[in-house]
Amino acid sequence: MGDTGRAVPPPPGQEMSPMPRLAVYALVVCALSVAAAVVSFVAGNLLGIVWILLAGVSSNMAWFYLRRAKAEKAGQSGREASAAKA
Numbered sequence: 001m002g003d004t005g006r007a008v009p010p011p012p013g014q015e016m017s018p019m020p021r022l023a024v025y026a027l028v029v030c031a032l033s034v035a036a037a038v039v040s041f042v043a044g045n046l047l048g049i050v051w052i053l054l055a056g057v058s059s060n061m062a063w064f065y066l067r068r069a070k071a072e073k074a075g076q077s078g079r080e081a082s083a084a085k086a
Contacts, residue, residue: 030055
């Protein structure tokens with residue numbers, strides 16, 4: 001089934017990880033693509049341009065996932081604070 005857009009709270013006893021998993025994967029792809037670009041340029045191959053573009057896309061993905069997790073965390077703590085006042 002598809003994503004309904006609703007945030008599912010973690011099961012009891014499990015806390016959210018400090019960094020989203022997709023952001024970590026995007027950072028790994030970014031680092032590997034930069035290394036591949038360096039190797040490609042050193043070898044005299046212009047295919048390194050493609051690796052640079054991939055590094056840019058993956059770094060933007062990492063930034064997006066980190067900001068989204070930060071916003072979700074801030075929204076969740078705001079909801080908890082408003083529930084405590086009520």
